[in-house]
Amino acid sequence: xxxxxxxxxxxxxxxxxxxxxxxxxxxxxxxxxxxxxxxxxxxxxxxxxxxxxxxxxxxxxxxxxxxxxxxxxxxxxxxxxxxxxxxxxxxxxxx
Numbered sequence: 213x214x215x216x217x218x219x220x221x222x223x224x225x226x227x228x229x230x231x232x233x234x235x236x237x238x239x240x241x242x243x244x245x246x247x248x249x250x251x252x253x254x255x256x257x258x259x260x261x262x263x264x265x266x267x268x269x270x271x272x273x274x275x276x277x278x279x280x281x282x283x284x285x286x287x288x289x290x291x292x293x294x295x296x297x298x299x300x301x302x303x304x305x306x307x
Contacts, residue, residue: 213260213262213276213279213280214280214281215262215264215269215271215279215280215281215282215283215284216264216282216283216284217264217265217267217283217284218283218284218285218286219265220285220286220288221284221285221286221293222264222265222266222267223286224286224293225267225284225286225293226266226267228251229251229267232251232252232253233251233252233253233254233255233261233267233268233269233270234249234250234251234252234267234268234269234270234284235249235250235251235252235255235256235259235269235270235271235272236248236249236269236270236271236272236275236279236295237250237271237272237274237275238272238274238275238278247275247279247295249284249293249294249295252270255270256270256272258272258273259271259272259273259276260273260276264284279295279297281297282295282296282297283295283296283297284296
């Protein structure tokens with residue numbers, strides 16, 4: 213499995229996480245499926261942990277099996293992060 217960070221994402225994640233890890237989890241809802249990126253103090257049981265440019269990243273089982281080739285991007289306008297990957301579908305809110 214190969215996941216990359218853009219240089220901006222690596223720089224901002226190191227600052228924003230402040231010693232924590234980035235956890236990526238596969239999510240589903242009535243509007244579809246997608247991935248949730250969040251900071252965490254520790255990985256959960258079953259997570260696969262990798263290091264990308266000095267950033268520890270934990271992926272749940274589904275994310276680890278589906279995100280080969282993904283790139284984590286920092287969006288300065290939104291001051292947030294996103295995944296660039298064909299499987300990364302944005303879920304809609306229900307009802």
